[in-house]
Amino acid sequence: AQTVTQSQPEMSVQEAETVTLSCTYDTSENNYYLFWYKQPPSRQMILVIRQEAYKQQNATENRFSVNFQKAAKSFSLKISDSQLGDTAMYFCATGSSNTGKLIFGQGTTLQVKP
Amino acid sequence: EAQVTQNPRYLITVTGKKLTVTCSQNMNHEYMSWYRQDPGLGLRQIYYSMNVEVTDKGDVPEGYKVSRKEKRNFPLILESPSPNQTSLYFCASRQYGLQETQYFGPGTRLLVL
Numbered sequence: 001a002q003t004v005t006q007s008q009p010e011m012s013v014q015e016a017e018t019v020t021l022s023c024t025y026d027t028s029e030n031n032y033y034l035f036w037y038k039q040p041p042s043r044q045m046i047l048v049i050r051q052e053a054y055k056q057q058n059a060t061e062n063r064f065s066v067n068f069q070k071a072a073k074s075f076s077l078k079i080s081d082s083q084l085g086d087t088a089m090y091f092c093a094t095g096s097s098n099t100g101k102l103i104f105g106q107g108t109t110l111q112v113k114p
Numbered sequence: 115e116a117q118v119t120q121n122p123r124y125l126i127t128v129t130g131k132k133l134t135v136t137c138s139q140n141m142n143h144e145y146m147s148w149y150r151q152d153p154g155l156g157l158r159q160i161y162y163s164m165n166v167e168v169t170d171k172g173d174v175p176e177g178y179k180v181s182r183k184e185k186r187n188f189p190l191i192l193e194s195p196s197p198n199q200t201s202l203y204f205c206a207s208r209q210y211g212l213q214e215t216q217y218f219g220p221g222t223r224l225l226v227l
Contacts, residue, residue: 004156033212045157045204045218052213091156095212100145100164101172102216104156 002027004092006105013082014113020067021077021108023092029053031097034068034075039107040088048090051075082112116141120205120219127195128227135190135222137205143217144210146188147172148180151202151221160203163188164210195226 003026013019025034036048051059051068058066063080075094079086092105118139127133139146147162149172159172163182177199179191188207192199205219 006156009154043202043221045206047215050213093157097212100210100212101147101159101162102157102212103173104149104158106154106156 002029002032002094002096002103004094004103004105006090006092006108008108009106010109010111012111012113013079015082015084017082018078018080019082019110021079021090021092021110023075023077023105025073025075025092025094025103025105027073027094027096029096029098033095033097034066035093035095035102036064036066036075036077037091037093037104038086038088039091040085045091049077079110084112084114086110087112116217118205118207118217118219120203120222122222123220124223126225126227129196130194133192133195133224135192135203135205135224137188137190137219138186139188139205139207139217140186141207141209141217142185143207144185146182146205146207148178148188148190149204149206150174150199151204157204160190195224197226200224200226 034051038046067076089107093102095102148160149157161180163169203222208214208216
């Protein structure tokens with residue numbers, strides 16, 4: 001079975017600073033993907049970044065980057081130069097390439113302070 | 115515009131009164147799924163469908179039904195809603211394969227009294 005754990009229910013960061021959100025996972029799959037989704041107050045689910053497990057290079061998308069530690073089953077999200085619009089709940093998720101199913105973590109609420 | 119639509123967006127109902135939440139996508143996606151979001155639990159998959167007439171249970175299917183008669187539509191049916199089904203529901207779709215981007219609907223907030 002796959003599980004995803006986000007141990008930080010809430011975090012805050014000052015505008016323009018850097019923050020890292022933690023995520024650990026467990027899976028017996030050999031071929032899987034990892035994701036970070038953002039859910040702003042509008043409740044819309046927005047894909048932030050995606051990592052293929054067989055790729056060792058960490059994925060980046062503008063100010064968002066991940067630190068993927070496959071052996072440790074860790075997948076943290078770093079947000080650089082935080083902006084007020086980054087205030088949201090962030091979900092880590094893993095997906096099985098066999099079933100296509102996504103398993104989500106509990107979520108981390110991030111508040112960016114001016 | 116590529117999108118997933120859900121209706122209704124908000125619904126208050128009473129225990130036992132059957133209801134249907136519709137979901138439609140305009141991207142010709144094969145894979146569709148329903149999730150529920152509850153505080154402290156994240157999103158959990160209820161049902162999914164890999165194509166027309168192909169559906170399967172997710173992690174929390176009890177009390178729910180789905181159907182996939184057309185590729186674009188994937189309704190979620192609560193035959194006899196109970197208060198523990200009060201939640202935020204999301205429909206999602208994508209082409210099959212996790213390398214494909216999954217699109218989420220705007221969510222349906224359901225309150226069962």
